[in-house]
Amino acid sequence: MRKAARWRNLVWVLPAVLLLCVFCYLPLVQNLGFSLLKWDIYSGRQAFVGADNYVKMVNDPIFWKSLLNNTLYAGISIIFQVFGALVLAALVEGLPSSRWRGTLRAIYFVPSAISLTVAGLLFYFIYEPRMGILNAALETLGLGNFAQAWLGQENTAIFGIIAMSQWQGFGYCTLLFAVALQRIPSELFEAASIDGVGPVRRFFSVSLPLVREMSSLMMIVTVSGAFQVFNEVMVMTTGGPNNSSQVLGTWLYRSGFVRNDFGYAAAIATAVFVITLVLAVLQLWLARRRRVEW
């Protein structure tokens, strides 16, 4: 009977497993295969080149520049979208008026509802050096010396994109943290208040530990997202100027679709997969070790 039940379960999950294999794991394995090839899409010729694409990757300064930009993206996203959003959620949830809480949650969430492409275009025009409102605002505030081509300069382009990304992702993270905070039993906050604990201490001693699972999840999502970023960079700078805002996703795309080096693009894709997998496993492991039950 037990055996029959096991088979029945297997039949139920089989379609999902098959779909997962065909559309997720098979392409992953295929990509690994492609990364060992030199592939001319025009003639269709594919030659096995072993680890050549990986050697090329290690020696490619733009790959390292892209990796650095992704790491920067991840670091800033952790500060703003994980820690910053948690602080904001705690502040909003601490408000006595439920109407204000709801209104603010909605206001913060609105940017997340805008597509990345539209948000990218919107910020492109905000940053535009001569007609954009950012430089106009700086001029109005008497800070005209700081006005510049935010996306047109090698030292500011990637930060301009990251800033847009934070603006867009911040509200979504805040909302998720708000949900996590609402799940904490109110008795715990009341007990802390009776003990004379102030709001800052309450945040660090009660809120922070009890939303650890959500924090871990947000860390995984934002860090993985930071290594998979593509749309906003393509829309705002296409990786330029002079490859200064290139990230792994756009360098992969450029290597494949502009430079016709699909084998090398597959090698970069493998690197992105390995990096995100390792980071996710590491964070899941850390989160499990620090799990707090109540």
Add this chain to the structure above:
Amino acid sequence: MRKSTHMMTALLAGTALALTGCTGGSQTAAQLDLQKEPEYSGTVSILTKFGGDPLEPYFEDLAAEYTKLHPEVSFELIQETDQSIKDKTKTLTASQALPDIYFTWAGNWANNFIDGGLAADLTQAIAPGTEWGSTFGESSLKAFEKDGKYFAVPLYNNGKFMGYNQKVFKDLGLNPPSTLEELISSCSVLRGAGYEPIAFGNKDGWPGLHYLQQLFAYEVPAEALEADFHPETAKLDDPGYLRAMQQFTGLINECTGSGKDSNGVLYTSAQQALATGTAGMYYQEVLEFDTTASEGSQLKNDGLGIFKLPASAAAKGDTKAIEGSPEGYLINPKSKNAALAVDFMKFATSKENATKLSAPPYGQPSAVKGVVSEQNSTGPVVEGIKQVNEASEAIIWLDSVTVPDVADAWLAGGEALVAGSQSPQQVLDAVRSASNAAK
């Protein structure tokens, strides 16, 4: 242990599966019998570069008219823009799903398809001297010639010119400059009068490459330039490259309104600046003339004039060369409808349809001989095509004439020159390194 054996087996099996395509390779396409009468039935798929306003209706109307003549024929149009067609074409190529007719630039871009057996040999039908071929200018056909064979149907000609506001120039007592030095000195006059001398937006990188390629043609001897486009023969050691890059940075810094900030400005913003009369000049393709000076625009009222980007008085290259080349359409040799596709392209390049293409709002000067005239095209388009035909040589765009790795290095280098983050020597070193790696 057992688990790891399973994983290893799965990985090897997967890799073997992925590698099954390794031995693959396209077969040389069968020779098309272009003399054969097409069967007027079925669906013809076409990938065009006519996406967006005002070009989109052109192929739609052509398809509708052809269907009227041959009701059994239908069309599947894939219309892309200048930016998106590159990705679309490569995706379709990689997935072996190229349509029956598809757009191409001249140079390395077209050669990739020709060498890969993805372009039908149209020699029998379109070579100079054939009935259809005789309707085209020979230089347009030659842009798609390889090893004595002809592979594309040239649809329109193109060239790059400095467009200027005639009224502004007249009011300020300026004449079209004949040397680069004169051009730069006219910039201060325009700036003094409150105009942006040359509108320039390099967000996409290629507008800068267009300046560079024309200046290279002026400063680098033609044989050296041609050899340098091919990594196998490239030396990239002619001092003309450095001179041209210095001239380019001089132009950017002294003549453009956005200067070092230009990498953050869209080329369409620059186009708009000339159209609205806030800029004195804008470097543009013939294909853009009718869009920049569209009906009702300030520029249309003021008058659009054109002149070739002038060479320096001490230029060492070919000062009569002009940047630009025809753009055309390839026929997929694996297409079941290849004969029908050829017939449709004959229809598209008939005198009547070629005339329509050359007139506003399209303003795409047809490659068909004798079509571009004052009767159907605007003055600047007629003048531009006349100068293209009179040029000693057409220099193909830098991003499509050479291999992608080298083109990409030039693109990054052009952006660095605009931003002032690299010297001409550093840019040339990077390009040389990319060229050596591509050998």
